[in-house]
Amino acid sequence: MIIAGEIPGRFVHRDDEVVAFLSIAPVTPGHTLVVPRAEVDDWTTLDPALWSHVMMVAARIGVAVKTAFDAPRAGLVIAGFEVPHAHVHVFQTRGMADFDFADAKPDAPAAELDDAHRRLLAVLGS
Template sequence: MPTLFTRIIDGEIPGRFVWADDRAVVLLTIAPITAGHALVVPRAEVEQLTDAPDDLLAHLSVVAKTVGLAQRAAWDAPRAALLVAGFEIPHLHLHVLPAWDESSLSFANARSDVPPAELDEAAERLRDALRAAGHGAHVPADLTSPAL
């Protein structure tokens, strides 16, 4: 049975995509801790961090760094945070988010009440920052599709 993330990547469930390449996608979470909170997800169904081949994990880390730099620019954040939890979905994903303090690192502060228009605006803001940083080739043409 495909994971939730595979179903999103395959277009069965909607997602807000800000990055796509042949190995990974980045989409905004529907329960952000801070505005712009994104998930770096491998296209391959890898259950958890320790199951990932080293080359895939290295690629995901570089993508996370690139997204973090764009988040810092887009939200004028002093830091970009990287969290790996993965208990809720058995498909590896890295949480990357603009951070201002330690509360920016707590899933207890995740919001499930963010209006769709606000999530769309955050996605476009991050997509614009990625383009401005020279990564337009990896920004999908359509917010709702992981295809380039």
């Protein structure tokens, strides 16, 4: 629904095959979901060329979150249980504790999400 514009999203990347937008429940500021437009439930069944494109976009977003938040690393997680649509989580990380999705902030203030959005767009040049 976010891809179709039925629900608002803070997009940082859009092309014909893939979109990327901020998570509404970030594990760290700037947590972004990279999502193929094709409605595929399980990432292991994605067309290899599309999977490659998803990963290229994820790498670009990874560099951006590291830069925007002065982080030493970018984390990448494929979970796939939240919604029946393949997606990749990309977020800035300072250690393994940042990979605990139990610490996600489902009630992250809009101002924090807006700030992260602005910071990522500034780095991505969007």
